[in-house]
Amino acid sequence: xxxxxxxxxxxxxxxxxxxxxxxxxxxxxxxxxxxxxxxxxxxxxxxxxxxxxxxxxxxxxxxxxxxxxxxxxxxxxxxxxxxxxxxxxxxxxxxxxxxxxxxxxxxxxxxxxxxxxxxxxxxxxxxxxxxxxxxxxxxxxxxxxxxxxxxxxxxxxxxxxxxxxxxxxxxxxxxxxxxxxxxxxxxxxxxxxxxxxxxxxxxxxxxxxxxxxxxxxxxxxxxxxxxxxxxxxxxxxxx
Amino acid sequence: xxxxxxxxxxxxxxxxxxxxxxxxxxxxxxxxxxxxxxxxxxxxxxxxxxxxxxxxxxxxxxxxxxxxxxxxxxxxxxxxxxxxxxxxxxxxxxxxxxxxxxxxxxxxxxxxxxxxxxxxxxxxxxxxxxxxxxxxxxxxxxxxxxxxxxxxxxxxxxxxxxxxxxxxxxxxx
Numbered sequence: 001x002x003x004x005x006x007x008x009x010x011x012x013x014x015x016x017x018x019x020x021x022x023x024x025x026x027x028x029x030x031x032x033x034x035x036x037x038x039x040x041x042x043x044x045x046x047x048x049x050x051x052x053x054x055x056x057x058x059x060x061x062x063x064x065x066x067x068x069x070x071x072x073x074x075x076x077x078x079x080x081x082x083x084x085x086x087x088x089x090x091x092x093x094x095x096x097x098x099x100x101x102x103x104x105x106x107x108x109x110x111x112x113x114x115x116x117x118x119x120x121x122x123x124x125x126x127x128x129x130x131x132x133x134x135x136x137x138x139x140x141x142x143x144x145x146x147x148x149x150x151x152x153x154x155x156x157x158x159x160x161x162x163x164x165x166x167x168x169x170x171x172x173x174x175x176x177x178x179x180x181x182x183x184x185x186x187x188x189x190x191x192x193x194x195x196x197x198x199x200x201x202x203x204x205x206x207x208x209x210x211x212x213x214x215x216x217x218x219x220x221x222x223x224x225x226x227x228x229x230x231x232x233x234x235x236x237x238x239x
Numbered sequence: 240x241x242x243x244x245x246x247x248x249x250x251x252x253x254x255x256x257x258x259x260x261x262x263x264x265x266x267x268x269x270x271x272x273x274x275x276x277x278x279x280x281x282x283x284x285x286x287x288x289x290x291x292x293x294x295x296x297x298x299x300x301x302x303x304x305x306x307x308x309x310x311x312x313x314x315x316x317x318x319x320x321x322x323x324x325x326x327x328x329x330x331x332x333x334x335x336x337x338x339x340x341x342x343x344x345x346x347x348x349x350x351x352x353x354x355x356x357x358x359x360x361x362x363x364x365x366x367x368x369x370x371x372x373x374x375x376x377x378x379x380x381x382x383x384x385x386x387x388x389x390x391x392x393x394x395x396x397x398x399x400x401x402x403x404x405x406x407x408x409x410x411x412x
Contacts (some may be wrong), residue, residue, distance in 0.1 A: 026397055090319050091349070095356050099349070131346065134325035165345050172351035175262065192301070193409075196401045197394070201282060203262070203269040204309040207246035210323045216330030 010057050018047060067148020069125055089125055090132035100124055103164035118149075118157070126154055127161035134213070176202075268394060276372040279394045287407055297406060298399045312350075318365030320346040321352075 022044055031037045051057070075085040076093045085093055100214075103118045111117065122176075123229060126147045140151040147154060176184070184202035187197050259280040263269075268280050273290070275283040283289065284299040284306075317323045323346055328339040 055302070091353060092357065095353050098356050099352065102352075131320045131322045131342075131349075134321045134327070136324075138322060138325070138327050162341055162345050165348055168352065169344065169348055172348050172355065181267075189303075191305070192402075192405075194401075194405045196405075197266060197398055198401060200266045201268050201270050201305075203267075204306055205250060205269050205271040205275065205281065206306065206309040206313065207249055207274070208313045208317075210339075211325055212330070212339070213325040213327045214329070216335075 011051060014051050014057055015048065018044075018051065063146045065144075065150070067146065069122060069129075069147055088132075089128040091128060096124070096128070099165070102168055103161070106160075106167060108160045108163045117160075118153070120157035123157040124161050126157045130154065130158055178214055195231070246272075250275060270302055272303075272306055277392060277395055282395050282398060294399050294403045298402050301402055315365050316346060316350050319350070322346070 014094065031040055038086065072085055072088050075088070082093060085096075089096060091099070100121060103124070105222070109117055109120050109123070126143070126149065130143055133143075136142060140154055143154050144151045149157070179204050181210040185199040188199045192198055263280055268282050271281050271283040273284045273286045275281055277283055282302070284294075284302045285295045289295055322342060326339055326342055328335060328342065330336055330339060342365055
């Protein structure tokens with residue numbers, strides 16, 4: 001059965017235990033010699049001070065990390081394994097290299113400390129791995145175990161990559177050039193079999209709900225959707 | 240936009256709806272499903288009861304065929320970046336909402352990047368992993384929004400007329 005006592009810090013527990021030991025010791029083996037008593041007192045004080053000043057009393061063992069990201073790099077070796085790479089990182093090795101090439105110079109990946117960041121390749125891999133998962137597979141703990149980094153690092157990697165990729169926004173999310181519009185309009189002509197005002201409709205709108213994994217703490221009701229879940233409405237134009 | 244917002248309401252706040260001049264020139268316009276409001280720049284399919292008129296039915300069918308492409312786009316997006324199927328972001332302050340939107344933005348940027356690099360075909364393989372839940376979120380009554388347009392229906396009528404004429408032409412051959 002769990003103790004109903006209020007939770008005590010390890011420091012407090014250790015201190016109490018030591019004081020208890022002092023009481024028992026002095027009761028059963030009292031010191032009569034003044035010199036010994038002084039010595040004893042001095043020692044006790046030092047022990048109590050050490051307990052107070054030491055940050056970690058039990059010592060902390062590092063969390064074991066054994067990632068399997070290197071598997072992804074192995075998969076790039078032969079084209080027959082590329083589908084495993086896609087399954088893991090959601091993009092083909094070619095696209096991966098393209099993204100890497102576009103973002104690896106971003107200043108966010110470099111700090112002036114003596115402790116350089118994890119290489120950009122790994123940071124991007126972790127981010128893509130994270131973006132390809134939802135539910136408890138996307139929890140920081142699971143991700144940390146799969147990737148072989150700490151939970152905090154996973155958060156940092158994602159943040160870095162997001163900042164770098166956001167810088168590409170205007171390059172890839174942009175207005176179509178007249179030539180590109182013409183290509184879309186031609187497609188429409190061929191699809192329909194006649195040329196008319198219909199070809200001017202080169203774009204389509206649609207909305208989609210991006211479901212959230214739990215009810216937001218702020219304005220939760222505003223996120224409640226028709227399908228009895230909580231989500232964001234994203235409006236997408238496609239062509 | 241939050242999830243309680245209807246498609247039409249959410250769309251009102253996009254750049255495409257607020258400054259259509261930026262996106263379109265000349266006679267250009269966009270297709271949409273019946274949840275949207277008709278005007279000269281947005282041509283949705285008909286709602287009931289207008290959708291029961293035979294000419295309109297034919298028009299709607301053709302447009303729906305076109306709109307499947309955009310449903311595929313969403314399917315590919317959510318199939319590839321499945322984080323969009325259950326976004327793990329805690330929304331407790333305003334900044335968190337922005338952070339949640341950032342996930343969507345990043346996914347869309349990467350999606351466009353992938354299409355630029357590999358072409359639209361590469362997205363196809365992610366379609367089966369996404370269920371067709373998209374298709375049932377329409378047909379909800381929404382009060383028509385006032386739009387400064389002489390007759391919002393003009394262009395749609397013209398388009399219906401064109402397709403019907405083409406159909407007649409084909410049948411007479």
